[in-house]
Structure formats: structure tokens, C-alpha cells
Amino acid sequence: MRNVVLIGFMGTGKSEVGQLLARRLGWTFIDTDRRIEARQRATVAQIFARHGEEYFRTVEASVVAEAAARRDAVIATGGGVVLRPENMMDLRRHGWIVSLTAPVDVLVKRLGEAKSRPLLRGDVRESVVRLLDQRRPLYRDADLLVDVSDATADRVVEAIVALLRARERTTISVRLADRTYPIHVGDGIMPLLPADLAELNAGTKIAVVSHRALLRSPGAKLLAVLRTGGYEGFPIAVPAGEASKSLAAAAHLYSRLARARLDRYSTLIALGGGVIGDLAGFVAATYMRGIQLVHVPTTLLAMVDSSIGGKTGVNHAGAKNLVGAFYQPALTVADVRTLATLPERELRSGLAEVIKTAVIGDAALFEFLEQHLPAVLRRDTAALVEVISRCAAFKARVVEVDERERSERRILNYGHTIGHAVEAAAGFRRLTHGEAIAIGMALEARMAQRLGVAGAEVVERQDTLLARAGLPTKLGAVNRRAVWRAMALDKKIRDGVLRCALPVGIGEVIREQEVPDTLLREVLAGAQDSRRLRP
Structure with missing residues (x-):
């Protein structure tokens, strides 16, 4: 500020x-x-x-x-x-x-x-x-x-x-059928949070769920801000990594919340990236049948995607987000200053979701990235606020139309159909979520080209931008059979047929396109043939 x-x-x-x-x-x-x-x-x-x-x-x-x-x-x-x-x-x-x-x-x-x-x-x-x-x-x-x-x-x-x-924040409103909540984006805006909590009647007890390392830096500042605002903050640390998205981790949080005597009028703040947001969101949705949830994302990926829209969940039985709920936050605060210490790989990982948003619904954002990607990578404040605000606004509009992913919201799954399977096949360790989604986007774009849905220039522009962002576009050493097995549990398979959101052009997408098994196997096998698939 x-x-x-x-x-x-x-x-x-x-x-x-x-x-x-x-x-x-x-x-x-x-x-x-x-x-x-x-x-x-x-x-x-x-x-x-x-x-x-x-x-x-x-x-x-x-x-x-x-x-x-x-x-x-x-x-x-x-x-x-x-x-x-x-x-x-x-x-x-x-x-x-x-x-x-x-x-x-x-x-x-x-x-x-x-x-x-x-x-x-x-x-x-x-x-x-x-x-x-x-x-x-x-x-x-x-x-x-x-x-x-x-x-x-x-x-x-x-x-x-x-x-x-x-004056210091760009605010995007998510207007749902029963209520509206804000997404605030800005630089150094965390000290304004107590005033927001007062408007939410947040209650005096607030749990802050995060990783131990984050609790020492942005977490310490957040807790100080809460104290100054008259709130009692309870930091709760969970181990870093996808392994924390589990029912066992959720049970641990329930116990900690109960010991701290948080009640139905208390608030839970999720401070961190997608793992923290998914886990803490799921706990907020289920503890005492639901307490107020506030997202304070600290990664680019979480700011543009996982902290918006109400998807929460944990992994189970080898499947990503198999157990979860739709539970909207009361507020999301994206302070880009927290990105200053984000590891380079994580910043680039977050750009996968940014590029995905541009491909499926914002051609102007895609052009902005083509022109200003170096500024984003060096963490220029104005560039980051612009990118995050545009992504948040796009996702907010999609969520408003389809909160529970019955129709329009499925376009947000572009890159995730194959990407989630790639992430699972890599053991949730070798690749970041964003890297897996980048691979998924590249392979799904090739499926669109083979089906005659998208032209070669769309695939080329997308893959070029992904590469400039330092993201992978090929499976590499990931086991193809493991990817295929993971896709068998994909929620987008209905009646045994895979239906994907596929790009038509930059900024335009088909919500649901049937994909033949033969084409999917060819793409996973690494076929580079650009010929259109015969009807």
C-alpha cells in the first residue's frame, strides 16, 4: 500500500x-x-x-x-x-x-x-x-x-x-444466489483484514491454519494484525505437502479447534496455497456443521484459482479430492506482497492456472501475458495485481453461473482431466500441481487439434507461452499406464465416456467434448501426429 x-x-x-x-x-x-x-x-x-x-x-x-x-x-x-x-x-x-x-x-x-x-x-x-x-x-x-x-x-x-x-484494493464480488462475498487484491493489504472481519461479525476467536514455515513469516504478521484488531488468533500448523490433504489431517484439525474452544461463531483463516485452502476449507465446512472461512492465499496458484469458488476436499484411496464439499468463503484476501518470498518454481507453477484462464476465457489476458510475462516473473506489483484480478474476475463470473459444477463451471477443468491423473501418477511429489496442469493443457490441446476443434496455431501459442513460463508440456518420465489408471476415477467420466473441456481458440472453449479412448491413449503415448481424427 x-x-x-x-x-x-x-x-x-x-x-x-x-x-x-x-x-x-x-x-x-x-x-x-x-x-x-x-x-x-x-x-x-x-x-x-x-x-x-x-x-x-x-x-x-x-x-x-x-x-x-x-x-x-x-x-x-x-x-x-x-x-x-x-x-x-x-x-x-x-x-x-x-x-x-x-x-x-x-x-x-x-x-x-x-x-x-x-x-x-x-x-x-x-x-x-x-x-x-x-x-x-x-x-x-x-x-x-x-x-x-x-x-x-x-x-x-x-x-x-x-x-x-x-482505494488500495481491487475488489471482485462473487454474487451467488443466497449471498455475495468479496475477493480483495492488492499490495500490502493484510493490515486491513481486521476491518473486514468486523463487517463479517467474525467472533473474537480465529484459527489460522498454515504450514509451520508460513506461520513464522506472513503468519506472524497476520497474527499481529489480528491482535491489534482485538482478535484472539490460534495458529495451527500442518505439515507441508499434498500428504496433508487427508482425513487424518482433518481429524487432527477438528481436535485442535475443539481444544481451543472455537464455536460456531468462530472463524477459520486458511493461510497458504492450494493444499492449505482445500484442507482448511473442508474442515471449516464440517466442523460444527460449518464455521466462517476466510482465505488468505500465499501462492499465485491459490490466488487465481483454489481460493475462489468454494471447492474444498482431501485426497483418499489414491484419488485427488475424492472427499470434499462445496463451501464458499466469507472473504478472500490476495496480498501480492506474500509472493515476494514464493519459490521460483511455485510462482511458475501458478502461471499454469493463469494461462489456463486466458486460454479458456480471456484473450486480452493471454495477450497481456505474451507482452508482460517478464514483469510477472520478476514479481512486478502492478503486473501481478492485473493478472490476479483478471483471473479472479473470470472465475467469479463462472462460479456465479454454476456454483456446483453442473454445467458452465466445467470449463475450468481444462487441463485438469489429464493433469490430475499426471499428478497422481507422479506420486504428488515429482511434479507441482501447476506443472501437472501445464502438461494436461498441452495434451488436451493436442486432442482438440486432432478432433478438429482447435487449429495448430492455438496449440502453438499456448505451448509457447507455457514454455516461456518455464512449464513442462510433455509427460517425460511419468508412467503412462499409471496416468491411465488414475483417469479411471476421474469425476468427468460419465457412462464410461470421457468428456473434456477443450479449447476452440484463445479465449474460447467447448464446455464438454467426448474424447474417444483411442485418441486419449495415442496422446498419452506421446503421438505427435497433428492429423485430424476421422469422424
Whole structure:
């Protein structure tokens, strides 16, 4: 998120509000006047007396430039900072300008005799009126104006948090038949979560389910944010890896939730990738017949796919997601800053779902990826927010039409028919989920070409983009027979016939296409023949 910069006349409470807001967000608080005093080893009044106002303004400009370059900072400025345009240019470049205002009578009462204020010598009221007349237009040039006459510091902070919630996040609404829930996407937005939880009436006890390593980094920050917001967070660690998606792991979580005395009004936060989201979502759906679920995904794959739409589940009897439920979250928060430490392989793995989304329903996103893939791979914030928001919006629209995968939602299974079987055949260890889905997309696109559904150029563009993203497009050493056996349990087989979502063009897909066993076997065997299959 951008910094928050507090401007306003002396006596408006910038320092008090700033310190309170910084604690709320877990940010650094910077008081520019205090920084100036520390640097000059003198009070503001002494600096004015010894060197004059012009000297003070020059020092102030240097301190402001340094403060403005900081990240995650609440900056309380001196009343005259607005007098130099370069100050406001620096502050506005990376910050929201919040102006605290009050009538003259209120300011005079708060300032008292103002003995420590070098610009209020003599008649205080007369000085206040004169300076306000000069500065009022500059104070009004702000992103938010807050009259502090009757407002407590807490109320001012709430108004600023409301500004951040409205301006710092891209919000996608998932509109279902019985309710609507938001997906928030942004950079550094996790500190805004307590305000969201308050709107959800989340209850004071919140379980945070994650992997041990995540609980030490983003988890520690999340728990601190919850504490600051008045919530009691209970971290629960589960082992990393697909093996945690099991009924045994779910039973362990039930026991932990019960020991912590979480009730039906409590909330469970799933902090992690697809494994955590699937497992924690399944537990939330079934503990006490359902408690409130919040997704805070920390992988690209989870942000664009598994945290959206309500699919939860665990693996059983060698089959992926054999036991599960449709259970929609109350909220999803995708903070792209958590991707900064994501391993490179996991980032590339997540791009498989991004490319899948582009192939089946967003040609503009596909073109964006073709042009800006390097920016995404170097984790450019704007590029990531754009990609995640577009994917989330597309999946939200599909889920709205078909929440329980009876019809339209099946298009999201593109690449997963073969991909899930490949993942199972590889023992859920040798390949990441995204890598398996990339292979599935490549093979299913070849089936579309052989069936005459898609042209060669579609296959080529897709495979080229997958390769640029560092994703595999061939089975390699994966056992073909193991893939075939795994596909026998696929939920998309009806009456013994496999029906797949297949691409027609970039951004267009057939929801259901029957695939002959002979073609499937040929593709799995690695046949590269591009001839169309005879009817």
C-alpha cells in the first residue's frame, strides 16, 4: 500500500492520530518535526530563533524527501510542509494525503498560549487566522479531509482505514444466489483484514491454519494484525505437502479447534496455497456443521484459482479430492506482497492456472501475458495485481453461473482431466500441481487439434507461452499406464465416456467434448501426429 501522509494546521492532532494509525497497520511512524529536531539537535523553536524559517524549510524538505521514500510509513508533517510544492510532490508520489482540519476557535483553544510555536508569537488568534488564510487552499488539496473538531483519534483512524480499504484494493464480488462475498487484491493489504472481519461479525476467536514455515513469516504478521484488531488468533500448523490433504489431517484439525474452544461463531483463516485452502476449507465446512472461512492465499496458484469458488476436499484411496464439499468463503484476501518470498518454481507453477484462464476465457489476458510475462516473473506489483484480478474476475463470473459444477463451471477443468491423473501418477511429489496442469493443457490441446476443434496455431501459442513460463508440456518420465489408471476415477467420466473441456481458440472453449479412448491413449503415448481424427 501507499504511505499515509498527515497534513494540517498545528493542533489538529497529526502526531496522535499518526501513532495510533501506525500501530493499527503495523507500520513505521515518522514525525518530520521530531526528525528535524533530532538531526539539528535543537527544538523547532530554537532552529527558527537561530537560523530563521527559510533554513528550517530547507532542512524540512530534506527530511520529507527521505520519509517519502520509505515504505509502509505513516508520516505526520509540520503545518508548513505544504508551502513548498516539492514537498507535496515527494509525499504524494508514494502516499495518500490526509488533511486534518478544524475551525479557528477549536485550534485556538487547543493551542493555548502556544509558547513553543515560533509562528504564533503575539496574538494567537490573529496568527492562526492569518496563517490559515494562507494555507487553507493547500490543506484542501488532499485525498481525504477529516474535520477533527469533535472526532476522537480513533474515529479519525477509522476514516483513514476506510480510505485505504476503498482505494488500495481491487475488489471482485462473487454474487451467488443466497449471498455475495468479496475477493480483495492488492499490495500490502493484510493490515486491513481486521476491518473486514468486523463487517463479517467474525467472533473474537480465529484459527489460522498454515504450514509451520508460513506461520513464522506472513503468519506472524497476520497474527499481529489480528491482535491489534482485538482478535484472539490460534495458529495451527500442518505439515507441508499434498500428504496433508487427508482425513487424518482433518481429524487432527477438528481436535485442535475443539481444544481451543472455537464455536460456531468462530472463524477459520486458511493461510497458504492450494493444499492449505482445500484442507482448511473442508474442515471449516464440517466442523460444527460449518464455521466462517476466510482465505488468505500465499501462492499465485491459490490466488487465481483454489481460493475462489468454494471447492474444498482431501485426497483418499489414491484419488485427488475424492472427499470434499462445496463451501464458499466469507472473504478472500490476495496480498501480492506474500509472493515476494514464493519459490521460483511455485510462482511458475501458478502461471499454469493463469494461462489456463486466458486460454479458456480471456484473450486480452493471454495477450497481456505474451507482452508482460517478464514483469510477472520478476514479481512486478502492478503486473501481478492485473493478472490476479483478471483471473479472479473470470472465475467469479463462472462460479456465479454454476456454483456446483453442473454445467458452465466445467470449463475450468481444462487441463485438469489429464493433469490430475499426471499428478497422481507422479506420486504428488515429482511434479507441482501447476506443472501437472501445464502438461494436461498441452495434451488436451493436442486432442482438440486432432478432433478438429482447435487449429495448430492455438496449440502453438499456448505451448509457447507455457514454455516461456518455464512449464513442462510433455509427460517425460511419468508412467503412462499409471496416468491411465488414475483417469479411471476421474469425476468427468460419465457412462464410461470421457468428456473434456477443450479449447476452440484463445479465449474460447467447448464446455464438454467426448474424447474417444483411442485418441486419449495415442496422446498419452506421446503421438505427435497433428492429423485430424476421422469422424
